[in-house]
Amino acid sequence: MTSTNGSALKIAEDTYQVSTPLGLHLESNVYLRIYRNGSQQLNMLIDPGAKRHLPALQQNLGSLIGGLDKVNVAFINHQDPDVVFNTAYFQELNPKLFVLCSEDTWRLIDFYGLNPRLYKGVESFPGLRAKINTGQLIDFVPSRYCHFRGSMMLYDRETRVLYSGDFLGGLTYVESSYVDDRHWEGIRTFHQIYMPSRQAMKLAVESIRNLDPKPILIAPQHGGMIQGRWIDYYLSKIEKLPVGLDLIAYEHLRENYVAMMNEVFMELNRLLGPEEFAASIKHLRDDGSFTTLVTFDQNGFSDFKGDPNSMLDSFIDSISRRHPNRLERIRQILIRVILSHSLPLPGQLLPDNLKPDKLFT
Ligand SMILES: [Fe+2]
Numbered sequence: 001m002t003s004t005n006g007s008a009l010k011i012a013e014d015t016y017q018v019s020t021p022l023g024l025h026l027e028s029n030v031y032l033r034i035y036r037n038g039s040q041q042l043n044m045l046i047d048p049g050a051k052r053h054l055p056a057l058q059q060n061l062g063s064l065i066g067g068l069d070k071v072n073v074a075f076i077n078h079q080d081p082d083v084v085f086n087t088a089y090f091q092e093l094n095p096k097l098f099v100l101c102s103e104d105t106w107r108l109i110d111f112y113g114l115n116p117r118l119y120k121g122v123e124s125f126p127g128l129r130a131k132i133n134t135g136q137l138i139d140f141v142p143s144r145y146c147h148f149r150g151s152m153m154l155y156d157r158e159t160r161v162l163y164s165g166d167f168l169g170g171l172t173y174v175e176s177s178y179v180d181d182r183h184w185e186g187i188r189t190f191h192q193i194y195m196p197s198r199q200a201m202k203l204a205v206e207s208i209r210n211l212d213p214k215p216i217l218i219a220p221q222h223g224g225m226i227q228g229r230w231i232d233y234y235l236s237k238i239e240k241l242p243v244g245l246d247l248i249a250y251e252h253l254r255e256n257y258v259a260m261m262n263e264v265f266m267e268l269n270r271l272l273g274p275e276e277f278a279a280s281i282k283h284l285r286d287d288g289s290f291t292t293l294v295t296f297d298q299n300g301f302s303d304f305k306g307d308p309n310s311m312l313d314s315f316i317d318s319i320s321r322r323h324p325n326r327l328e329r330i331r332q333i334l335i336r337v338i339l340s341h342s343l344p345l346p347g348q349l350l351p352d353n354l355k356p357d358k359l360f361t
């Protein structure tokens with residue numbers, strides 16, 4: 001299913017990923033779908049991306065369709081700049097460029113100065129299904145509040161590729177175009193940061209499960225594409241994942257802190273090596289300031305007493321005393337993992353310029 005054309009990656013018939021990885025944790029994917037019927041051709045760009053993607057788009061669209069000005073339609077999942085920024089530029093190059101998106105999204109991307117006469121809200125298509133003038137059918141599949149209320153996925157019925165926008169996207173911790181089980185950490189973290197609630201994700205998963213025929217490839221706007229058996233694998237993982245509001249809701253707060261601490265331990269194990277990590281844990285267990293507040297079981301960190309900030313402060317003090325030379329790296333791990341669980345940073349991890357005494361003197 002994969003072949004390359006220049007640096008474009010062919011992902012299905014007449015379908016390409018036309019952005020090129022930039023070596024970032026948050027990579028954006030731009031897709032090109034070429035619809036053909038005899039001599040007729042319509043070029044649709046899905047989520048046109050941002051300025052940083054233009055060199056790759058220039059090269060890839062140049063070789064595949066003859067230039068940036070040959071894009072006829074831009075489909076926009078939602079209004080975020082990583083999705084939509086280039087659209088106005090594409091419309092400057094081709095003043096007939098047509099924009100397809102939800103009405104909620106249009107209300108916001110209108111501010112980019114797009115031509116309102118060349119826009120159609122997908123809600124105006126009966127049954128949320130459109131027939132391209134080359135004959136192919138596309139479905140618009142709402143993914144409400146994943147992460148915007150007007151987010152709209154695009155299902156190409158001919159190739160059975162679902163363009164899912166941010167939903168089912170992931171941070172790039174593992175570099176490969178298609179996901180396997182190693183990608184969960186990046187997908188989980190991305191959803192816990194950007195998705196507002198598990199309930200919204202469950203509805204989106206249900207809409208994907210209801211697609212007939214079933215998609216054979218899910219092409220998100222970030223991270224790896226999901227194909228074959230990995231589709232069911234990730235749909236069932238994502239519908240169970242607490243995210244956003246779930247994580248700060250009281251009933252999940254303790255569970256969230258415990259999960260966060262276990263993730264910190266996993267990362268420290270990687271950083272320090274199993275032996276030094278075990279010694280550090282022993283040190284933590286022996287250190288009255290930490291072990292009086294927390295309990296461990298065979299699975300690791302299992303619970304803590306009292307207020308989470310005191311527990312975290314005490315943990316940071318203990319681990320800092322034990323590893324004064326690796327302090328910066330440990331701080332980075334803590335900041336990343338705490339934020340990925342949507343938990344507040346304790347005062348001692350805040351950058352100096354955000355500490356309250358610097359804001360209010
Ligand atoms: Fe977004």
Ligand SMILES: [Fe+2]
Pocket residue numbers: 080082083165166221222
């Ligand atoms: Fe995005």
